[in-house]
Amino acid sequence: MKIKFYAALIALLVSYVPVLSNAQVTVYLSIPNPATITRVSAGVPTFSIADANVLVSRYNVTGFTQLYPNHRFEFMQHVYALQCRDEAFAVALKNNWPAAFPYYELHGTPQNLAYYPNDWGYGNYGYLNYIGMPNAWDISKGDTGTVIGISDNYFDMANPDLQNYKVKRLTYNVPPNYSWDFGHGTTVAGIASGGTDNHYAYPGVGFNCRLDLVGIKSTDVLASMSDRNCAAVNASWGTNAGFDLGYIFNTTVYDQTNLQYAYENGTLTVAAAGNGQTGSPGFAGQYFTPASLDHVMSVTNVGWANARNGSTNYNVQGAHECYQGDSVNHCYQHNTRVDICAPAFDLGAIAADSADTSRHYLPLAGTGTSFAAPQVTGVAGLMHSVNSCLSPYQLEWILKSTANDSILGYPENLKYAGRLGAGGLRAGAAVAKADFHTFSCNDAATQTMFIQGLEFNTICAPGYSSNGVVPHLTPVITNGTAPFTARWVPIPGNEATLNDVKALQPTVTAATGGKLLYYHLTVYDSDPVAQKVADKIIRIQLDTAALSDFAMRDSYVDMLDEPNSQATVDARNWEIWH
Template sequence: MRLLSTLLWLALLAGAGAVMAAPPTLPGRLVFKLRAGGAAPTAELDAVRAALQSLQATGLTQKFPLSLPPNPEQPGGVDLRRVFEITVPPTLSLAKARAVLLASGVVEYVEPLYIRQPLYVPNDPLADSTTGAQYYLRLINAYRAWDFTKGDTSMVIGMTDTGIRYSHEDLRHQVKYNYADPINGKDDDGDGYIDNFRGWDFANNNNDPLYEGVVAHGSLTSGVVAGQADNGKGIAGVGFRCKFLPLQIFSDVGVAAFGGYEAVVYAADHGCKVINMSWGGAGGYSSFEQDVCTYAAVNRDAVLVAAAGNTPNDLLFYPASYDHVLSVSATDGADAKASFATYSHRVDLVAPGINIFSTYGWNVQLAADSVDTDYWRSSGTSFSAPQVSGAAALVRVRFPQLTSEQVMAQLRQTADASIYKLPANAAYQGYLGTGRLNVGRAVAALNQREARVVRSVMLPPSAAGYAPGDTFQLVATVRNLLLPIVGLKVTLTSLSPYVAVRQGLFEAGSLATLAETDNKALPYWLTVAATGVPVNTTATLRYHFTGDNGYQSDQYVDVTLNPDYVQLNAGDLSLTLTSRGSLAYDDLAGTLGQGVSYRNSIPLLSEGGLLLATSPTRVSDRLRSTNGGARQSFYTLAQVRRLAPGPRADQEAYGVFRDSLPTAQQPRSVGVRIRQHGQSWAAPAARRNVILLSYSLQNLTADTLKPLYAGLFTDWDLPGAPARNVARWDSVNRVGYCFDPVAPVVYTGIQVLGTGPAGVYSIDNQAPKSSPIYFGDGFSPAEKYLALSGGFGRAHREAGTLAAGTDVSQVVSTLLTRLAPGDSATIAFAVLAAPTLAELQTAAQAATATYQQVLAARPAAGPAAFWKLYPNPTNDRLQIELPTTLGAVMAQVFDNMGQQVLAAPLRAGGGELRLAGLAPGLYVVRIAGTSLGQRVERE
């Protein structure tokens, strides 16, 4: 009698999570940053010129040529002289531009320019403006602050906003005029700006940041921070005597122009020690924007203050959520969180934001040299932030020895935490920062303590995040910003049910002012839950600081869990496999995924994925389309999961997705369910250059699919010169491959495995409009069908000449002559990479041999060949049919970590399992019993 153990992969249905839309971008405009180097990056620019030409990029400009280089004695700065802007065709995908520029080897990042919005919530125009107008000055204790300091005219606050009416009676004497560059048509001070006497308009690129009657936002925020005090008119700004520099970043004529980050650099370079940013957008993290904030705060020692947003949700809002920025949310007159205010663990403090009375300047009929005398009430975090900016200016005047980092700490630690005792704020514990601004306490004395984690490093590093069951470490570097602290302890706790802290204590000891220490000797240890973790979950961890004299404070750090893709990287080749059939990235912007690389190279693939078709109109894919976006044919049934090690490889990944059934109204789908399987090996050497991908296709329609074409599309952009690649076909090994014919660094390819037909369609991405496939207007379903079906002859095996090369793509395909309703068939490909063509061919031979071994391990005979498991996927009941000759057996269900989650006996012939209590995902079903049959293992 022998033990019978049969495996089946079971998928539980999973729902799709909501994804926040990315903020709008300036069409056709990108920024990129050269890697670290000298001040004059001539050689690096020469290295990217070929890439820029292939992208049809124009208007290459250095964004900040006069910016200050990093100070080696002050770590953490950035070099903005290495940031450049280009103009590209609007149809060019960000992923393609990123891959091409990164392939030069000298580019650090490539990003769009986001359009951020002013945060303005207009109020009732009949609101009372005659009594108690500036209630917020009493609430934030400004009158007491002015007993200690009234600021100084040498302290300048940069107001990055809409235009202002600098003719207003409470603003005109508060503007920081640049007397070194009077209006005479010359750049008298040599700063690159002609006649920037009153500031600068970055939206329209001129020297006149004058409000022209569309949005008075800039005048309103400027009045809050710097309205002239003691002039017997109107209001008093929190900054009292401090000046402000008007910097217009939005166009008054409604054009999609935005110059917020350029204005931040200008303000920092022109002596502004506080910069107000009452604008922003949810989501859309940008390394470029973070670089600008780091430059202003670290290189130039400016305090950056930003509005936290007017969306009443827990979310990240930029620039407020960037490092080195004070994030300010809003409260009402009773210290309760304002109904519209964004809240999050990234908020630093709050200030009143409802009915904020300030300068208006609406009467644009007046001549520019006339005097405006009107005022208005407005609401929004836009009007909370300038109160904090004014307070920061007073702190800097009162305590000039403090760095910007210390000023931020002083404002946080002197805020009124008592607001958390209000019933209205009970639901927002920890989400409103350290409390409501108290500028009186902030300028009274330097008697506060604050330690901060300035760096959090997770080990092993994971750009995507951590999968269920993972264990990782966290190394924190702590800096003491204010008074010395004795006996400092930093305790880490998890606010997420999906992460457990196994070791959470860091005894930092005693720290002098500005001293640092870390816990490398005894890092924090954390473990992700093995099951039940939703896709793309953000888990929040809390650092809790305690020390002498009752000091305590909190800080937070986020970690991403259960990303909706896996990385196969056991060998030298690393590839992102998504839950919906895409390779490298799960979006055209190239932000969801880690790409494809070889031996830690730059990304090699800008776009790739599975492509299916039965006709020019019945095509399924998630590749680029004709509208500048991507088709969304596939949707997830079971999230892709990685097993390391897997049953047959060092790493294996499994997932299930499908397209929709074709109907008369939507006839464009093929109508299949796809079970994908990926494998990666650490040894032997040849298999380190291979990732094997197989797809089991099941016909869900009532019609026979004949024929059914299937292939992988790849847009390779190889190191050196991405526009100097060629595409070729190896008919012996059935490999479509690409390389640089002049200076090859790596060869990449796709191989067709199995016994089915093999074809390749090589595409010149820069081919003229008359070509059969023209990428200038996208990639249409008819073109995709042509690429799949037209590659079985000799006509399209090559693209690019060996002398010059070009920008190339390939579709490597196979076909199933017929697939009947309900039937399934498997197709397989190998993704290959190697330093030479000979090694690539060796890898292809290893892939062929490996795949044949996999097929041999799946015998068609034996008792288990007759068992059935259905429906699969399921969300509850699972029927199992077995040969009655097996007798009674045990059904076992294992999760993707190999842990048994369910076991139940089955009678002869099978039975039913109830799976409703299991989380969505992939599971293994094992049937174990005694029989005269053989041991069978089947997928």
Template sequence: MLKKITSIELINKFKNLYKKKKTLSIIGITSLLFLITLGIFASFSKDTKTKEISGPFVKDQVIIKYKVDLSQSVEFKQKLTSLGVISQEKVYKTSTNPSLSKYYILKLKQGIDVKSVVKELSKFNELEKAEPNYIFSAQAEPNDPSYPKEWALQKIDMPNAWIIGTGTSETKVAVVDTGVDGSHPEFNGRISLAADCASGTCVDSTATDNSYHGTHVAGTIGAATNNGVGVAGINWNINFIVAKMLNSQGTGSGTALVSGIIFASENGARVINLSLGGAHACSSMEQDAINFAINNGTTVIVAAGNSNMNASNFSPASCQGVLVVGATGPNDERAVYSNFGSIVDIAAPGGNSNGAAKTAANTILSTAPGGSYQVLQGTSMATPHVVGVAALLLSVNPGLSPSQVKSCLVDNADPISTDKPIGPRLNAFKTLNAC
């Protein structure tokens, strides 16, 4: 209980403190006395119900602690319902400890903002605590020996994103490209389906990579991770669908592209990576294939192109419904080659050696055919970073539609300042934490 103190005694105490510290102003003393005379001395006590919310937490749950158990109170249940609470359940069901027995977990309606609910609950006099249901995980980054060289994964905050999820083999990602070297140790047993679509008709094949491009792209998306070998991929566990439609020179026809898109979507790909393009407007055939994929629940993510030009003159970047990716360098600058413009939705690390020798420090290190690794740069390298995070997001929240995946990625990316518009830069942790 607070001891009563007169105003004169309080002033004398402040005078003594002023002599010692020389820090309290007359205005400050007067303000304090004014508050006391208003009878709100209690406002000086710090709110102990809730702390600043940081770090990942379960998206549809809140933890509360009652002062007195009101879990069966109809009136209090109505107050919770007004905030979007659909159920409550005791956390420690068998505990006889009087403190622990007052903790309950609240289940929220889908889409309700946890932080807002916690803020409102902290105002309830009936509650002692209100806080998110925080997520914990083993604090270990991948043990792949080349992981420290992968600056792009740090740039998009993969270490924190991996606390939320590392991917699942149930999520299928399609690489429509030059093929993928399935014999590479990083892809052992992870290619669930492959076809050669170069003729315009997809036929079963190993779709091995007789170039290098598709294998490099696939490594960024989902090289086997935390296996003590080579590089780390964004998804530690994932299944690939490979549609080979580009030849060893990296070229292919429109019919081959369309066949690859349809093949991938029909066989369950949740995301398609198109690290390719041509200097023409989106054709009707390309648009129809993309529409088919999107309507089938497949997110289509494409490279903006490497011609340092407006991406509106590039395809499939100029097609409707796709997510268009520009490239950045290690300092969030637009890569000198990256196409740009209002149709570029999001940027991601693609490397930017800018005439200097290409190294892991300024380009993207990933897998190469023959069990090897190499550095490359381009919007082709930026795109699989976004595809990888999209797949990771779908492994955590598989019910998202293609339009929702796009919104989650773009809305939670980091604003960057570039010489020409290429959108905000991908942030994996913010994306997974928000969606």
């Protein structure tokens, strides 16, 4: 029987990713009686045997973790991993108290499969383990040259995790007048890339990546951060915008243009999908801006803490709902614009408290998609650190292609089909795939789609052509996967009417006043992993008295390194754009 026990234990332990520390060794310890463990605080156990606790202190025991709490073999539920200064600790436990500690194994050959920083292990840190941060950090600990932008309300610069080299730039940092939002920005910044491996509080996802912090919530700020070369920017704020996506796009032209600008400037924007409204059935199904706009990765919740089919329905691993089976209470946004899921309930992180300014971190620092979004933003920073030429689209494509899509098939998530994006964030897989040894920025399938130009058959306004011909508009699209869909949103000053604002190739049916056609064109492709989006500002001065009429197209100047807009019109009769 002992032979079978040991064989099973060894076979399973080889699949366990060990906690690594420069001065520690990892030991696997069997403790059959749970009563032997009286408490675990910050990864340090206290045993019911007083002399054993003396050894805990002597051998600097840390990172005490139950490996298989729900294993189908009962004896495996008694296996714990711990880190200590020397394996002599485990030898002493077994020799002195064989009934309490009957068996141990030493992980003799550390493998570079995971990295656990020295600020790992405080309360409710397990969400970082759930998304695979130790595996990601083993590949990349971020680069100080990679900057993550946070647009929020206030950042507590007295917090040790936001000091030293961490913050590259701080702008307009004014404390809010209300206590409920006092610590929001601090927690968002800390999760994205607060101080890490500094023996303090919690690790930040972006590890060594630096921060650009602005205490204003606006898309203007996101665009300006892009001008300062932020690799990714985070918006953990927004507005519930209803269920009519067409109306949303028609009334958010300025926000959408700011986001387009950041995207074309090489910056990935990540935003919170929204927190629904407890007690309001269906409320969480509506859209939330800016998360639901184009060129934004919208992040909603996935549970992380408790095992499936366990004793609780709260914060269940892989479940979108806060309470498994309850779509009304504490159920966060789910809609067709959501891109990915990350933990949002009961997250430990750094914090700021207006009533106690000495309190800098909490095991319950944040709950809400505000704190799910910066996990994705921080991972994007790590990805940029290992492959700085990745475009915003490639960052999104990799994050989605490596997501845990199995959660989409969980019974409680089926009701949200098509509204939870690609699945759950898998940081380790995303960073591994992004590495320049693995992924080429020249990958043909993930080149950014753009609208190369616009072909049109005539510039003669409807009603002014001798043969009745009216302008027909045909976008020329590069790097996209057909079929394409489109949306034409009129810009203030437009005087032309299209026959169908959702048609890829519409016809101008009427023009009034000065006959200016002025639209924001958005084209979507059919990429199966991450839908590509391209924009162009279309400005055409229709003519009423041209001497000749012939097919033409606008000039092809708007690649991704150029502004995707045409602000002026060539003064010559044929109206070719600059």
